[in-house]
Amino acid sequence: MNRALLSLFFYANLAIVLAIAAYRAYLYAAAPDASALLVRQIDRIEAVAAEGGPLRFAVVGEGNNSIGMLEREVIPRINASDVDFVVSAGNIVSGGGEDKYRSILQILSHLDIPYLLTFGENEFEEFGSTRFYQRFGPHFYSIALPQARLVFLDATGRTPTDWQERWLRDILQSGEDRPVIVFVGHPLVAPEHETLFEPDRGAWSEPDDRDRLLDLFDRLGVDMVISAGAATYSDQVVDGIRHIVTGGAGGFVVNDETSFYHYLDLSADRDGIQADLVRIDTAPTPLAQRVEGLWFFVYSLFYVGWLNFLAIFSAFVLTAMYLYNRLFRERRYYPDYDLRVPVDPGRPLRIVMFTNTYLPSINGVAVSVNRLKTGLERQGHEVLLCAPSYDDQRPEAGVFRIPILISLGAAFRLANPFHRQTWRAVREFQPDVVHLHHPYWLGSLGLRMARKLKVPSVFTYHTRLEQFAHAIPLPGALFRNVIAHWLVRRFANRCDEIIVPTPITRDYIHLIGVDRPVHVHPTGIEVERFRQRNPTQLAELAARFNPDGRRILVTIARLSKEKNLDFLIAAMKELKARQAPPFRLLIIGDGDERARLTSTIRDAGLTSEVRLVGSVPMQDIPAYLALAQLFVFTSVSETQGMVILEAMAAGLPVVAVNATGVDAFVQNRRTGMLTEEDLDAWTDAVHALLVNRSERQTMARAALEEAQTHSIERFAADIVRVYLIAIGAWERAGKEH
16 A cells, blocks of 8 residues: 555544544533433423323333434334323433433433433443433432332442332332332343343342342332343233333344334323333334344444444554554664765755754754854855744845744744745745754654655754653653654654764664664864954953952853753852852853742852853854853753854863763863763862863863864765765665656
8 A cells, every 4th residue: 555545544543533532521521511301301290190190101121322213213103102201211321421421312302202211231331320310310219190109220239229128118108009110220030031132230130139129019019110121022920010121212132023122102090000012113024124123223333332433443443554564564673785875966956944943043953053054055055944933033045934823932933834935935946955953843844845846855853852841741751751752753764864963862863763874963063263252352251240250160051941950050059068169150041941040049049159141142152151161061951962062162171961962072081071960970070170270271172172073064065965865865766666
């Protein structure tokens, strides 16, 4: 089957399952206001009975939410008869779910006369007892009419049997001068004929319990017991009490001499009870009747329980597709050693990029994308960068701004993926390759465009999504351990080439199951820009942030939870407690944690030692780094940590928590110090470099030397080679097909 069609089928079934789950949640949250409906029904019945004369009513059993039989055959016949009301002997619903109760309310609305319901096994299951109680009334009750007394028992076990038996003794007198009819949800006496399915069992099914109740009926003068609980008709007298089992108002019947569609027509007055069977035959032959019975059952299943059926079917389809994918899809567990040769088109490339974030927002991805764009354009290539729009954005050649749908400050801009002008701009640009910088939203849009335009797609893995679980409205462990990795794997495997900034990130990409070619290329930096010094600007910054001549530590980080700034502040508190040389930490960056971090700094007594500088223009970053003697970094969520390379280019040794995105650039005890995420060990490293000027200077020189190998020009050239490899592979694949 075509892969795209298979994918569409998979997501269609997934959408069905999710939609049904949402609908189920809606049913529970938006239950109808109908309550105590039996009270109004009893008032209407008592009004009719008060007129005198025999009381005539119909009795149905095993309605089972039947549309074909109960709603379309039984109810119209009852409405056309002269009965005063109708009684369900039990199981008028096929289950106790919210959808079943909503359906039966709709069916009962077709009645022209009042009704009474017996609480049976189907009404009870799936937490249905509460729904029955709220919508209709109590599970057991009695109606004393001039012509007869009607008693409804709860045979499900929901109400204790000894309580109900005590209640019966209270309301019934042995000398009752009117007939007594008891309705109970399961048969107390086995039906006369063997049934296809075993009758329902309930609270009085055990022999001792049944005999005790029947003996109580005999002593209290009960005349008739009517039960549901079996798809049959049975009428027999046992110990002077007439027992009728009626189960033909819906559900599955065999349509033979003992199991057929029917209802009872009863007439009661003080002289006694007359019960007549009303058989419903709608098919001309026995075979047609049996087929009809099966059809009515299946029809009701689909009509009332179709959501259950659809959910189960879709779940099976999803499971089957998953197993097929796991068992039969060919997988590549070793690297692809096919010769991947870059092609030379003989002209500059046209490159389209898609990113969910860009300048003026200051973050690692935005800066990395900007540097790549700059480097590519310096080499003569044409770039069209598609990015969200910002309120304070500046015009920039080669940047196409997409209107946003949702804005939560500068850090989160949700661009409109349906913007038609975006499609038009990309088509008119006629790209040779599409470069994607996020595995979702605009990244997904760019991937669709690449496929539509039949050009290769390249994906750069910038961000450890699992570290943002705190910002996602899903269970943290679920997103962190499953969804984030699934999202990256699924997206990356649909692209042609993958770029990562460090070897350890490449290992992660392979570990989660990405089988596409992976290239390691860290983002370049403008080394010379970080070596430039402006004495006037340095003097101004020193007067502002270091008037008392302390040793300056600096870090650059967004003020958000994943940057681990609480650890950094705790280390500064420990450093102060150790009476280290006077120091001041400048934290450059802004974010949604600013207010909380300000309070944390104040509560720790560090208002003189730690300053939240806020967001700083990119062109001023070198000056702030030149002011410092040491760069500190505690984030554990980086894929690269470009600010570390920038600090090294400025000639600063680095003290950092050993984590991905850091260990690729900081060589422990050569360009800086790496420790575990341990407060004492990390503070020790900072303290050691603060007091050892010679070691600081040695590491500073090594850091600068390392940084000079990561220029923007080299970075751009490496990425162009990946583009040419992707184009070559795409062209070869096209020729093979």
